[in-house]
Amino acid sequence: MPLSMPTQTPSSDPTLQGAPLCAAPDPAPRAPALTVPTGGCDCHAHICGPADQYAYSPDRIYTPPDALLPAYRSMLSMLNLTRGVLVQPSVYGSDNTVLMAALQAGGDAFRGVAVIDDTMDADALQAMHAAGVRGVRVNIVDRKTGKGELPMDEVRALADRIAPLGWHLELLMHVDAFPDLATSLGDLPVQLVFGHLGYMAPGARVDTPAFQGLLELMARGRAWVKLTGPYRISTGSMPYPDVQPLAEALLRAAPDRVVWGSDWPHVMVKRDMPNDGDLLDLLQTWAPDAALRRRVLVDNPSALYDFPPLP
Numbered sequence: 001m002p003l004s005m006p007t008q009t010p011s012s013d014p015t016l017q018g019a020p021l022c023a024a025p026d027p028a029p030r031a032p033a034l035t036v037p038t039g040g041c042d043c044h045a046h047i048c049g050p051a052d053q054y055a056y057s058p059d060r061i062y063t064p065p066d067a068l069l070p071a072y073r074s075m076l077s078m079l080n081l082t083r084g085v086l087v088q089p090s091v092y093g094s095d096n097t098v099l100m101a102a103l104q105a106g107g108d109a110f111r112g113v114a115v116i117d118d119t120m121d122a123d124a125l126q127a128m129h130a131a132g133v134r135g136v137r138v139n140i141v142d143r144k145t146g147k148g149e150l151p152m153d154e155v156r157a158l159a160d161r162i163a164p165l166g167w168h169l170e171l172l173m174h175v176d177a178f179p180d181l182a183t184s185l186g187d188l189p190v191q192l193v194f195g196h197l198g199y200m201a202p203g204a205r206v207d208t209p210a211f212q213g214l215l216e217l218m219a220r221g222r223a224w225v226k227l228t229g230p231y232r233i234s235t236g237s238m239p240y241p242d243v244q245p246l247a248e249a250l251l252r253a254a255p256d257r258v259v260w261g262s263d264w265p266h267v268m269v270k271r272d273m274p275n276d277g278d279l280l281d282l283l284q285t286w287a288p289d290a291a292l293r294r295r296v297l298v299d300n301p302s303a304l305y306d307f308p309p310l311p
Contacts, residue, residue, distance in 0.1 A: 044261025
């Protein structure tokens with residue numbers, strides 16, 4: 001079934017509605033020092049814009065710069081990565097037009113994580129699946145209302161809707177705010193994916209109850225974690241040494257359930273803009289073993305996102 005694209009109106013002034021314009025990503029990503037295995041995947045990025053063609057949600061809390069597919073592909077090439085996972089940014093709400101267009105242009109090298117609402121029927125979800133969507137995102141961080149609240153009835157209903165498709169549920173939430181995580185989410189009928197190493201508060205420790213609950217979910221085969229956005233949870237600068245214990249604990253708990261992502265174009269960064277090559281090179285510290293890095297960059301993404309076999 002062909003995917004229907006809703007019509008959008010031009011974006012309004014990006015400085016309006018309390019949604020300030022974000023800084024642009026580093027325009028000159030450098031090649032990583034580590035050797036990237038064939039089929040390496042960036043498991044978390046956003047395509048945004050062009051702003052004069054696609055309207056942002058009036059409920060957004062930030063306005064990204066144009067971050068278009070050609071620029072993203074150029075960054076992937078510099079990092080020697082050949083696959084990417086595009087995640088619906090909060091600025092578009094549940095209008096997945098830009099995401100779907102990027103997936104159609106990217107083909108089998110790309111997968112997507114969408115945001116859906118009650119207006120999308122089974123045929124629409126099947127069309128998304130055909131386009132490469134393999135998960136649905138619930139973001140309780142980047143929102144004006146209900147910020148930090150996890151509506152469990154809605155989450156369970158959403159999990160029931162996507163389970164027949166084999167999709168996962170990606171949660172952008174501050175894990176440390178939910179110490180009963182393993183109990184409240186452990187019986188959902190879908191796999192769970194957590195961004196930004198659990199998005200703990202800056203300086204959080206491995207031994208906190210919520211992080212231990214996350215490790216338990218992973219060890220039980222219920223959850224995956226993205227090694228993304230260390231600059232969002234660190235109290236320091238590159239190489240973010242206080243994040244290393246968290247990354248290492250995740251890799252120890254379930255090495256087959258950890259993936260890496262750039263978080264390009266790094267929206268809402270409130271400190272120095274990271275270089276994507278430097279971010280990828282953090283894996284050399286967090287995962288010194290080349291075989292483990294291959295799991296994180298190739299094998300685990302292939303399993304989680306249902307990529308076709310490598311040629």
